[in-house]
Amino acid sequence: MARILVISNRKGGSGKSSTSVNVAAELAARRQRVLVIDLDSQGHCALGLGVKLERQAPTVHGFLAGRHDLRPALTHTAWPDLDLIAADPLFEHGMATDRETMLRDALCAEGLHEAYDTIVLDTPPSLDGLLMNALCAADRVLVPFVPHFLSGEGVRQLARVLFKVASKGLNEHLKVLGFLPVMVDLRIGQHREVSASLSHQFGAARVLPGIRTDIKVAEAFAAGKPVRWYAPSSRASTDYAAAVQALETLWA
Numbered sequence: 001m002a003r004i005l006v007i008s009n010r011k012g013g014s015g016k017s018s019t020s021v022n023v024a025a026e027l028a029a030r031r032q033r034v035l036v037i038d039l040d041s042q043g044h045c046a047l048g049l050g051v052k053l054e055r056q057a058p059t060v061h062g063f064l065a066g067r068h069d070l071r072p073a074l075t076h077t078a079w080p081d082l083d084l085i086a087a088d089p090l091f092e093h094g095m096a097t098d099r100e101t102m103l104r105d106a107l108c109a110e111g112l113h114e115a116y117d118t119i120v121l122d123t124p125p126s127l128d129g130l131l132m133n134a135l136c137a138a139d140r141v142l143v144p145f146v147p148h149f150l151s152g153e154g155v156r157q158l159a160r161v162l163f164k165v166a167s168k169g170l171n172e173h174l175k176v177l178g179f180l181p182v183m184v185d186l187r188i189g190q191h192r193e194v195s196a197s198l199s200h201q202f203g204a205a206r207v208l209p210g211i212r213t214d215i216k217v218a219e220a221f222a223a224g225k226p227v228r229w230y231a232p233s234s235r236a237s238t239d240y241a242a243a244v245q246a247l248e249t250l251w252a
């Protein structure tokens with residue numbers, strides 16, 4: 001049975017897609033079979049994984065709109081054990097299904113649960129049927145955040161949604177795995193303060209070692225490669241490896 005990790009923060013630009021692609025790549029490099037499902041119609045995971053979709057190709061959004069099953073949307077990347085179910089860039093948010101368990105049900109019914117060790121779900125910041133489907137399907141939430149004084153709001157908004165999932169009894173397995181500081185610059189006092197405040201609220205073990213600011217993350221994305229393969233000796237590559245090591249310890 002696959003473990004399902006949802007990457008979420010209600011704030012845009014908080015490193016969700018970079019984290020989805022690079023954490024998935026790091027897990028695949030550790031010989032896990034990994035599937036990324038991109039629920040954000042911006043379609044960034046396909047870009048970051050170098051996957052070009054045909055027009056009209058099946059996508060996770062086509063599946064949620066009831067046009068086809070989920071499995072036909074599966075594509076392989078250039079790397080072994082790293083697959084993608086891409087987003088539909090033409091999908092209009094707000095049109096998503098109000099059946100919150102559609103994704104969870106299909107992962108089981110179509111055998112994707114058996115086919116992978118870890119499934120990583122990238123999500124949109126909006127609160128809609130897409131985010132709800134992701135939260136209903138997942139076992140753990142990883143929250144990337146940029147440590148500045150406004151970042152608390154995206155985390156608080158996410159906490160409210162998690163409370164809603166729990167109080168509606170939609171997914172009793174769901175837990176927050178941890179928080180991942182991204183675009184970190186420890187010379188900035190604010191960064192230390194925000195990370196310290198999250199450690200204080202959620203426990204120091206829940207705050208993973210962060211990803212330092214590194215232009216290689218953006219460059220790798222533009223080149224359609226995870227950073228561990230685009231720039232193996234970069235700061236970001238080292239940091240993602242350490243973050244995934246800590247993530248595995250927390251999840252054990």
Ligand SMILES: Nc1ncnc2c1ncn2[C@@H]1O[C@H](COP(=O)(O)OP(=O)(O)O)[C@@H](O)[C@H]1O
Nearest residue numbers: 012013014015016017018183212213214217218
């Ligand atoms: N460690 C990092 N160093 C430098 N830039 C980064 C880093 N992580 C993410 N970025 C950049 O920040 C922007 C937002 O990240 P992204 O992953 O797209 O966030 P989200 O999916 O939450 O909107 C992107 O341009 C990305 O390249």
Ligand SMILES: [Mg+2]
Nearest residue numbers: 016017040044
């Ligand atoms: Mg994104």
